[in-house]
Amino acid sequence: MMNNSFTLDIKLSLVVITATVLLGLTVLGRSDQLPDASHSSVTVSNPMDNQILKIKPQADRNGDGTLSDAEKAAMKKMIIKRFPRSDSDRDGDLSEKELEVVIRIATARAQNQGSRGQGKKTGQGREQKTPTHANVKYGKDERNVFDIWLAESDKPTPLAIYIHGGGFRAGSKEKLSNDILSQLLKAGISVASINYRYLSIETPLPTSHHDARRALQFMRSKAEEWNLDKSRVAAFGGSAGAQICMWLAYSNDMAKPKSKDPIKRESTRLTCVATTGGQTANKSEFWKEMIIDLMGSQIEAEGFVRPLGGLVDPEKVRMATWGASSLEEASRIASQHTALSIISKDDPPIFMTYGMDPSAKPPNDRNRLRGWIIHHVNLGIALKEKTDALELEAHLKYPGAELKYPSQIEFLVDKLLN
DSSP states (O other), X not given: OOSSOXXXXXXXXXXXXXXXXXXXXXXXXXXXXXXXXXXXXOOSOOHHHHHHHHHOGGGOTTOSSSOOHHHHHHHHHHHHHHOGGGOTTOSSSOOHHHHHHHHHHHXXXXXXXXXXXXXXXXXXXXXXXXXXXXXXXXXSSTTOEEEEEOOOOSSOEEEEEEEOOSTTTSOOGGGSOHHHHHHHHHTTOEEEEEOOOOOOSSSOTTHHHHHHHXXXXXXXXXXXXXXXXXXXXXXXXXXXXXXXXXXXXXXXXXXXXXXXXXXXXXXXXXXXXXXXXXXXXXXXXXXXXXXHHHHTTEEOOTTOSOOBTTBOSHHHHHHHHTTOSSHHHHHXXXXXXXXXXXXXXXXXXXXXXXXXXXXXXXXXXXXXXXXXXXXXHHHHHHHHHHHHHHTOOEEEEOTTOOOSSXXXXXXXXXXXXX
């Protein structure tokens, strides 16, 4: 788009194509432990944000591997407070140009410091507790590893498994929030954080999902050795990780009791699940309606589709993402891995967190628009309506919502210990 207009009139068919690439992939934005109630959007397309996270990881306060609007605003305030001269025009905010100068200086300082930093850092920049077992291999690929922190107890402990986000193309187990880790361990809950294979032409979805399933079963197979209660296991994560969490929670037990592989005999069922900014739908009709509802009949479509392995055509990207030979097959596979399609009456409780309230206006920054859309609270509302109809326990947190549990921590502790 060569003009200065922010929006572009497009036919509904293009909206559908755009939506089908959005759904189920999280390829339009990265998220991990996505914003709690104070965060609003996520993106991977902004090089400046990526550079900020590289040199100042503590700016990512919720450890999701991305920078939300709220996190960026808080960081700007902090910079101005500590370095007033950075606000050269004295308007109380840092423009993109002013921020570029700050980043350039900070990058130079970071390069000069070299490898002075010590200790393993989390997404918040804090030194993380040393795992009881680090980089445990659960598969053949180099990304088939996890860290686990075992809570001290004479009795078998519950386990909470963190599954990072990142659009299925980025992120890592190191993004686990140190605060969440500490609180869960203090409560007597063991914690694990996994890596899984990224999306690529060679490893299409649901490769990532299957890796997480294998990691879960592997941990259960170690229950006796690690003093774990395999009957009390939860999963939590954001965006891509949230999708995987919900797939595990809402799928029928995928254990294979007669398998020659003892790990495959282990259950995949969960006690509860906590998600942040999770995509709950995969149907193009749902996304078409949601996008039009949020944006009207005019929508910025340029840049919504991220290439995959050299593919740029939306339909080809859609098929390659799910390892399908047709759009129909891609939709069928995607549907089998989306919460709204597979949830049933016997599924566990869920605590969902989204960073905006239902009446929130779209961000003005078009680089953040797509992340805002694919992590919108409407996705949680749709699942909450479904859980209510099925009489399943579900909690939906967004700014202004009144809930039984203040956060996912209280929810996880209650469900795993009580």
